Amino acid sequence: MAHILLIDAHPDKKEGHLVHALADAYxxxxxxxxxxxxxxxxxxxxPILHSPEDWLHRKPPVAxxxxxxxILWADHLAFFYPLWLGDMPALLKGFLEQVARPGFAIDMSKGFPRKLLxxxxxxxxxxxxxxxxxxRLVYRAHSLKSLKRNILNFAGITPVRATVVGGVDSETARHRALAEMAVLGRRGR
Structure with a gap:
């Protein structure tokens, strides 16, 4: 039995968003x-971090x-979010900046960062x-690669797999993606 942590990062709480449905299916x-x-x-x-001092020295809030x-409890993390302005939503970026602090995600005490996750x-x-x-072809999935390489892999989380659900206005694409999420969830992948 694996410990799986789902992170639903759609900034809008309202029901009806595909991201929420995909997270539910998974x-x-x-x-x-x-x-x-x-x-x-x-x-x-x-709060949003405003300086390196905030990131390095301010104690994170309770949430x-x-x-x-x-995250420490989890063996596997599953992130769900919509592409906004070609990137992850600002709320997810702010969350990751708060979470991935030195001493938690990385150890910077010996100069070169050591991966803690x-x-x-x-x-x-x-x-x-x-x-x-x-x-994937035109934009080269740049924001997806950035999250994988610059945040998750940097903290030691690997392997990182990705599912890109395009054409979300298509009912066929939505149904296919929901079915795929249920399978991936059962496999813990």
Whole structure:
């Protein structure tokens, strides 16, 4: 039995968003054989970091410390978010800046950063209106690669797999993606 943490990072709490439905489908599949926890980033309250001193020296708020404990508990993390302005929503970026602090995600005490979140894997699920192939070929999935390489891998989380759900206005694409999430959740991948 794996410990799986879902991170639903759609900034809008309203029901009806595909991101929420995908996270629900993944959670339902994962719950069959795994222990699952979930963070809805839109429910958390935390300040935006404004300086390196904030990141290095300010104590994270309670909601962030609780999220960090969930991350430490997890064997596998599953991130769900919509592509906004070609990148992750600002709320997810702010959450990750708060969570991935020195002493938690990395150890900077010996000069070169040491990865502190090894032994965990991740799945990134991104939704968008454009076709997924267009995003991968034309935009080279730059924001997805940035999250994988510059945040998750940097902290030691590997392997990181990705699912890009394009053409979200298509009912066929939505149904296919929901079915895929249930399967991935059952597999804990």
């Amino acid at each position: 959670e339902e599949g994962a719950s069959e054989d795994n222990d699952v926890r979930r963070i809805n980033v839109s429910d958390l309250r935390f 962030i410390r609780e999220a960090q404990q969930d 090894t032994g965990r894997s991740a799945r990134i699920v991104v939704t968008m209106g454009m076709p997924a192939l267009f995003y």
